[in-house]
Amino acid sequence: MSNPGVMPTLEPAEGAKDQHMVINMGPQHPATHGVLRLVVEIDGEIVVRVYPEIGYLHTGIEKTCEAKFYQQIVPLTDRINYLDPLSNNLCYALAVEKLLGMQVPPKAEWMRVLMAELSRLNSHLIWLGTHAMDIGALTVFLYTFREREEILRLFEAVAGQRMMLSYIRIGGLAMEPPLDFLDRVQEFIKTFPEKIDEYSNLLTGNPIFRNRLKGVGYLSAADAIALGVTGPPLRASGVDIDLRRDMPYSGYENFKFEVPISTDCDCWARYEVRLVEMRESVKIIQQVLDGMPEGPVKADAPKIVLPDREKMKTQMEALIHHFKIVTEGFDVPAGEVYQGIEAGHGQTGYYVVSDGTAKPYRVHMRYPSFTTLQALETMCKGRMLADLVAVIGSIDIVLGEIDR
Amino acid sequence: MGEALKQTLVDKAAVLAGLAEHPAVKAILGWKAEALTEAKFAFGELTLTVAADQVLSAAGALQAAGYNFFEDMTAVDWFPASPRFQLSYHLLSHAFKERIRLCARVDGPDPAIESITSLWAGANFYEREVFDLFGIRFEGHPNLRRIMLPDEWEGHPLRKDYPVEGYR
Numbered sequence: 001m002s003n004p005g006v007m008p009t010l011e012p013a014e015g016a017k018d019q020h021m022v023i024n025m026g027p028q029h030p031a032t033h034g035v036l037r038l039v040v041e042i043d044g045e046i047v048v049r050v051y052p053e054i055g056y057l058h059t060g061i062e063k064t065c066e067a068k069f070y071q072q073i074v075p076l077t078d079r080i081n082y083l084d085p086l087s088n089n090l091c092y093a094l095a096v097e098k099l100l101g102m103q104v105p106p107k108a109e110w111m112r113v114l115m116a117e118l119s120r121l122n123s124h125l126i127w128l129g130t131h132a133m134d135i136g137a138l139t140v141f142l143y144t145f146r147e148r149e150e151i152l153r154l155f156e157a158v159a160g161q162r163m164m165l166s167y168i169r170i171g172g173l174a175m176e177p178p179l180d181f182l183d184r185v186q187e188f189i190k191t192f193p194e195k196i197d198e199y200s201n202l203l204t205g206n207p208i209f210r211n212r213l214k215g216v217g218y219l220s221a222a223d224a225i226a227l228g229v230t231g232p233p234l235r236a237s238g239v240d241i242d243l244r245r246d247m248p249y250s251g252y253e254n255f256k257f258e259v260p261i262s263t264d265c266d267c268w269a270r271y272e273v274r275l276v277e278m279r280e281s282v283k284i285i286q287q288v289l290d291g292m293p294e295g296p297v298k299a300d301a302p303k304i305v306l307p308d309r310e311k312m313k314t315q316m317e318a319l320i321h322h323f324k325i326v327t328e329g330f331d332v333p334a335g336e337v338y339q340g341i342e343a344g345h346g347q348t349g350y351y352v353v354s355d356g357t358a359k360p361y362r363v364h365m366r367y368p369s370f371t372t373l374q375a376l377e378t379m380c381k382g383r384m385l386a387d388l389v390a391v392i393g394s395i396d397i398v399l400g401e402i403d404r
Numbered sequence: 405m406g407e408a409l410k411q412t413l414v415d416k417a418a419v420l421a422g423l424a425e426h427p428a429v430k431a432i433l434g435w436k437a438e439a440l441t442e443a444k445f446a447f448g449e450l451t452l453t454v455a456a457d458q459v460l461s462a463a464g465a466l467q468a469a470g471y472n473f474f475e476d477m478t479a480v481d482w483f484p485a486s487p488r489f490q491l492s493y494h495l496l497s498h499a500f501k502e503r504i505r506l507c508a509r510v511d512g513p514d515p516a517i518e519s520i521t522s523l524w525a526g527a528n529f530y531e532r533e534v535f536d537l538f539g540i541r542f543e544g545h546p547n548l549r550r551i552m553l554p555d556e557w558e559g560h561p562l563r564k565d566y567p568v569e570g571y572r
Contacts, residue, residue, distance in 0.1 A: 055552040063561050067568040098447050228526025246501045337447045338494050349476050366476035371526050
């Protein structure tokens, strides 16, 4: 066992010192998508070893959760994966609802699916823009951010916030969506597939983009499973697993969609899989819009769900419940649950342990980028240094969820 | 298994009686029935607890039985109870579309357990995280160093005797 008190050094292997060089990539390198530091050993331009050094954004969110009431943790979860905020909310809410044995009304479930899919589109758009920019196709970034802006406006309309929504709460949603919300989503969805064609026109036939991605960053299915890779990179390695279809949650069993798979196992496969995934998300959103049920968006549980403002101001009981929830929280039955969902970046999971009080005993988050980062060396070993940038872009990491 | 999903099976005897056909239960019984110390089925999730020195071989048996994907691993500090630390491994089966939780408990001033990185290389970061934040050593881990905190950091923040705010 190595001594934890010793600073890490990555010396070149013995006997190779003359031609091997150890360089730092990051923590402020533009292609690392955040504060990621990679210690890279190179032989000329060939990558010999890659060692990710993480923790620059560590804020101890799991420890903070132990000192908060259950409902106070929702806004913390937004800040972990800030590109796909609603998946975090959804996963946490589902885990606590499992402990509470609570069923949310159908409209809340459908709205959750709608918001989670919009959030996935948001995350994939940022991935596409930054990935293409890393490769040198700067224009695509401007195109994808044009559509991302539309999604952020929809978010703002529904929750009053553009990025940290906290819209999905324990027991339902924060509030009713505005009256014209579904029409606005419909308008967005109607034109969005054309926009995907536009990105595809810019990139798919582009010889530079193709050459930079094809055959680069090979990750076999066996390696991907051993290294715990999930989400689009796993499906691009030919493993047919998507929790939305295989272990449905929040009513995903009601929707029909395809799960794109590729067996090429390279960066190009990951690009193609995510592009098709965006089209499938559009299909899911269309089905939600077509069949949106009527009814409340909050569960009928006055001791857990905050009352409406109007009721709180006019009814004594609602005021008491409001006061109790805000000052004392609500007790959650003792036990432990794990809830996994398919977020934009891969499988997110929340492990919540309750000791029967109003504060969780332990909250642990499993985030896909944290695990996927381990596969970096496998994908880059023996390849050119410039391919490292393409591979980082293709696995789509978010440093907020790696460091937590 | 549709009916079983709704009920709660509180102890080992109930799980062995109620879920005898469950692939994970069968795998563990076929591997070493006496190493299974506790079992529970609650909230639709199966929890199997094995003796701390048997984790690697139990995980190996489950991997062979179809639980091919290592999803998550973390610890829970039950301070001041003894044994103090509970390690929870979440294993997913791509074939059964199902997840189980494998638990083990460790104790003592220098808690340690076998590393499962030989089965799933992806457990590497998770074990380093638990080592960093809980101070549990993983024997056989290829690179057991702090991962989130600086190397010179004192203490293990996710332990319950480590305060949430203020000075240590």
